[in-house]
Amino acid sequence: MADAEPVLEVRDLVKHFPLTQGIVFKRQIGAVRAVDGVSFTLHRGETLGIVGESGCGKSTVAKLLVSLEKPTSGQILYKGEDITRLSGRALKAVRRNIQMVFQDPYTSLNPRMTVGDIIGEPFDIHPEVAPKGERRRKVQELLDVVGLNPEYINRYPHQFSGGQRQRIGIARGLALNPEIIVADEPVSALDVSVQAQVVNLMERLQAEFGLSYLFIAHDLSVVRHISDRVGVMYLGKLVELGTDHEIYEHPTHPYTQALLSAVPVPDPELAGRRERIILTGDVPSPANPPTGCRFRTRCWKARERCALEVPPLAVPAEYRYAEGPAHHDSACFFAEDDPAVTAPDTPAQH
Template sequence: MSEVVLAATDIRKYFPITAGVLRRTVGQVQAVDGVSLELVRGETLGIVGESGCGKSTLARVLMGLIPATSGSVMLEGEELVGMKPKRLRQVRRDVQIIFQDPYSSLDPRMTVGNIIGEPFEIHSEVAPKGDRRRQVEELLEVVGLSPEHINRYPHQFSGGQRQRIGIARALALRPKVIICDEPVSALDISVQAQVVNLLESLQDEFGLSYIFVAHDLSVVRHISDRVAVMYLGKMVELGTEDQIYERPTHPYTQALLSAVPVPDPRLRGRREQIVLTGDLPSAADPPSGCRFRTRCWKAQDICAEEEPPLEIRAGGDHPSACHFAEVRVVTHATH
């Protein structure tokens, strides 16, 4: 049996909508609504979906950066939701995060050495004070930067180099889980490949488990063992990399894959394009039943009346949240 290092059950995160002088609550934004997942030690779980689907909010709830409205997050059997701040601070050593924007996530007034070494100030038991500079220099080498850069400032580095600094900071406490919140979306294509390859080599070297949040399906396929597809706060499909990319069953997943560019112009005309109509509904007033039904070509009356559970359907081999899920073989999926 594979060991589950992080497990989330029925996670919900609602943000209040306030109005008036007294700031009364008049509604809720259902950013994440009933998501459950498991992360196995040593694997990468990709989370994909268009902007506004709740990916980053889910990542921050799993990290403990924002509190869950309800649900459970277990790290190696220990409940994080509702944990006392002192204990949460200790446990957070084991779960670190790499942020999306390498330009705003690093303090411009701090040197690289201070940025990477800051976790040692908070968790002093990890590195003795006299040994911290050596450890920071080692971390710089591990992520492909020169130890001689330890006294430089973030503005002296390129975007890809800054993201490597962010990765070194996440590695400093030797975590078990790293949540990658769109870590390459702000980088050039060539630099994206370098950073993804670095993350893969670090995973092998340190035995890390990743949750990799992204909207670029090509990147997710390259790095992920399993992929979860989210739409408007819900998980609509979950499967291995091959299951999601070669045999998707949910209409939303099929539409996402049909929109991925095909590099070879001779193959572009052979793949059926699925064009979704309408805009993404508001998370403050989601549709009844299936949330995707307002943009789905398969929608029928039952889709408005009953919310489809995430389960394996007839003829499928992985769970999908659709009343009319069916396997659609993708001939020219992205690689």
């Protein structure tokens, strides 16, 4: 169970990538608003899932949290300290506690390094964690923890399957005993049966080591299986945030309702009773997003107010004092609870 104390707080996080023109004398002519005012908290022992379409800013959020990118503005507070202002040794110390598992197990591992060198590389940067005389034993322990034979320490990445390579990536992420793991679509490149194994492994490691996960994915079923809370992103913004039950059983934002209505249902009778929401138009460019609510150009509930004001991520006014389950944050002026639009149970099982 997640602890009440937040281990990570993100406040109004913004990342804009400049668009330039010219070869010699470059000038900025605009910006891609990849992340535009995202706020959330991550509690100790909790898994927060982030879902959304490709290009909505999920991976950029992940890179900002592990300092692979510098934010344009906003704060990332780790135990109350803003890590966006840190550098040098102070940043190095914090990064030890926030590690990342990358999306593609085929490109995130150096093909010229053995598994032992890949998992042991963090010890070169933080030698205090494992002195040289203990590194081989430590690496073998990590291999065993993620379900691989410790004798594979001298093998190379090409000698492993995709699922085994992702286990190696997870072992590397665990090497420094972090408190937070940022998992950027860690199972999207794997077969469905292997996905379930890796997700179950991550759940076991979380229980064993007390880890907090930020789990980024576009597969709604996988996110439901592993997450305590779920945030839905659209065009650089969080549009809905709540517990897994609130999001999947009582979605209030039109975009979330549309996403969930598109999830396949194995039961033909249930599928026939569900309302399928077909969105019109294309996703707007993050370099030129719509005014007001960014989803309004594809929303069937959009009104004049949606073009003039940016809806805050908060409990909708109509549910604020009402009894019922729809008491979670939703960035919509005209949100309504639609129990007919729900997602099926995830196929990934223990």
